[in-house]
Amino acid sequence: MSPVLQLSSLSVRRGECPVVDRADLSVAAGEFVGLLGPNGAGKTTLMRAILGLLPSSGENSLRALRPEARARHAAFLPQEREIAWPMPAEDVVALGRMPHPAATPAQNRAAIERAIAEMGLEGLRHRPATELSGGEKARVLIARALAQEAPVLLADEPTAGLDPAAQISVMEVFAAHARAGGTVIASLHDLGLAARHCTRLVLMARGRIVADGAPRDVLSPENLAEVFHLRAHVDWRDEGPIFQPLSVIGR
Numbered sequence: 390m391s392p393v394l395q396l397s398s399l400s401v402r403r404g405e406c407p408v409v410d411r412a413d414l415s416v417a418a419g420e421f422v423g424l425l426g427p428n429g430a431g432k433t434t435l436m437r438a439i440l441g442l443l444p445s446s447g448e449n450s451l452r453a454l455r456p457e458a459r460a461r462h463a464a465f466l467p468q469e470r471e472i473a474w475p476m477p478a479e480d481v482v483a484l485g486r487m488p489h490p491a492a493t494p495a496q497n498r499a500a501i502e503r504a505i506a507e508m509g510l511e512g513l514r515h516r517p518a519t520e521l522s523g524g525e526k527a528r529v530l531i532a533r534a535l536a537q538e539a540p541v542l543l544a545d546e547p548t549a550g551l552d553p554a555a556q557i558s559v560m561e562v563f564a565a566h567a568r569a570g571g572t573v574i575a576s577l578h579d580l581g582l583a584a585r586h587c588t589r590l591v592l593m594a595r596g597r598i599v600a601d602g603a604p605r606d607v608l609s610p611e612n613l614a615e616v617f618h619l620r621a622h623v624d625w626r627d628e629g630p631i632f633q634p635l636s637v638i639g640r
């Protein structure tokens with residue numbers, strides 16, 4: 390299957406330092422990729438570079454698209470959960486339709502309603518978005534990204550600040566998006582959620598991709614120790630892995 394995103398030797402420099410260092414990545418339709426790595430590993434920088442929000446060198450298939458086409462191809466959930474205007478939550482979700490000027494009102498309404506339902510926002514839709522809690526705002530912004538109906542969804546820490554049930558719901562919505570032929574790349578710090586829901590994990594450390602593959606291979610005891618400085622209990626059960634960080638090592 391041809392990739393929906395292809396990076397070759399993608400690098401981003403901040404001053405003298407490469408903060409993303411020669412990243413090679415090929416992602417196909419149907420994949421739910423968990424982007425992992427400790428704080429400062431380069432996950433946000435990589436996602437922003439993929440979207441053309443930061444200058445980068447190397448090859449990036451999205452860069453070939455004009456900005457309007459890129460916005461239809463890839464939606465982005467930024468790490469910051471800021472909503473500046475006191476507009477109703479459903480109007481924030483509707484902003485996801487901006488890259489679709491040729492869509493009919495019915496198409497727009499259907500996409501907005503789907504996103505509101507997927508994020509369980511029916512009871513919040515008329516509330517001013519600025520008055521919502523942190524987790525509620527996060528769900529509104531995820532719904533905005535879903536309403537964009539882009540085949541590729543890049544989400545920067547989508548589960549941060551969400552209660553456990555909301556975290557699982559978001560991961561299930563993303564997994565369903567991938568099963569329906571979309572592609573999701575989400576940076577995650579919860580290794581258990583990543584192992585349980587993602588089809589593939591990409592592990593970054595100091596700007597480099599150091600492991601890429603099935604959750605069981607990427608979350609090896611060696612990678613947990615060397616990259617995360619963690620000793621953990623991982624039980625790879627049939628119903629899904631159970632992951633428990635136990636202690637910090639070698640730091």
Ligand SMILES: Nc1ncnc2c1ncn2[C@@H]1O[C@H](COP(=O)(O)OP(=O)(O)OP(=O)(O)O)[C@@H](O)[C@H]1O
Nearest residue numbers: 403404408426427428429430431432433434435576
């Ligand atoms: N504007 C900037 N100027 C200089 N260095 C920066 C800038 N933005 C980010 N960096 C550095 O780039 C590195 C990668 O940052 P990035 O935000 O991509 O990491 P991350 O993996 O997303 O981390 P986290 O898990 O903490 O969100 C970090 O060392 C960070 O300090």
